[in-house]
Amino acid sequence: MKVVEWIFAVLILMGVLFAVKLLYMFATVSVQPITQGAMFVPTANIRVSTFLDAVPMSADDLLVDIGCGDGRVLRAARKRYGVRAMGFEVNPMAYLIARVRSLGIEGIQIRWRNFWKVDLGDANVVFCYLFPDVMERLAKKLEAELRPGTRVVSCNFPLPGWKPLEILSPDSSLHDDPIYVYRFPDSCRL
Ligand SMILES: C[S@@+](CC[C@H](N)C(=O)[O-])C[C@H]1O[C@@H](n2cnc3c(N)ncnc32)[C@H](O)[C@@H]1O
Numbered sequence: 001m002k003v004v005e006w007i008f009a010v011l012i013l014m015g016v017l018f019a020v021k022l023l024y025m026f027a028t029v030s031v032q033p034i035t036q037g038a039m040f041v042p043t044a045n046i047r048v049s050t051f052l053d054a055v056p057m058s059a060d061d062l063l064v065d066i067g068c069g070d071g072r073v074l075r076a077a078r079k080r081y082g083v084r085a086m087g088f089e090v091n092p093m094a095y096l097i098a099r100v101r102s103l104g105i106e107g108i109q110i111r112w113r114n115f116w117k118v119d120l121g122d123a124n125v126v127f128c129y130l131f132p133d134v135m136e137r138l139a140k141k142l143e144a145e146l147r148p149g150t151r152v153v154s155c156n157f158p159l160p161g162w163k164p165l166e167i168l169s170p171d172s173s174l175h176d177d178p179i180y181v182y183r184f185p186d187s188c189r190l
Pocket residue numbers: 031034035036038039040041042043065066067068069070071072073088089090091094113114115116128129130
């Protein structure tokens with residue numbers, strides 16, 4: 001390849017990266033009033049495996065990821081346990097990536113919906129990686145809707161007033177933020 005062609009290729013690559021960044025910013029800002037700070041930041045794979053190791057599921061269970069991002073938690077859980085997996089996502093970019101990456105995989109449903117408007121009563125496991133500002137409101141929603149025995153897993157941010165059964169910390173210096181594991185209603189303040 002000639003030098004001019006290399007320069008051209010690098011410029012195109014930079015343009016594409018810039019466009020993706022712009023799209024990410026636009027998608028994030030457009031849903032900020034709903035997400036209240038919980039941006040599209042996928043959970044590291046080592047953290048997903050740590051969660052799956054600690055929270056076994058059966059094929060009859062329904063796992064719900066409230067704010068499923070690119071859907072990686074749903075796919076990993078489906079692959080490991082054959083669980084039914086459902087994700088809600090409002091960020092259009094994350095939703096599209098989740099749909100495309102989950103194409104052809106049975107047992108996974110991804111909906112473009114605000115999870116605050118969905119009843120979570122059918123879930124056996126609720127997974128979330130949200131933001132501190134919404135955790136109090138989320139605790140109240142879960143207390144109102146969950147069935148006894150439902151497990152709740154929250155990455156990074158605890159549910160105020162709830163007592164975790166376990167706090168997981170992946171064996172990785174880069175990704176060692178806590179993962180809180182709860183069981184309803186034993187863990188909560190009812
Ligand atoms: C930190 S990311 C986590 C993504 C995914 N759960 C994971 O662990 O890889 C949080 C996601 O929640 C989504 N989200 C936040 N509030 C939401 C809401 N009310 N309804 C649906 N999705 C929401 C955001 O758009 C974002 O993609």
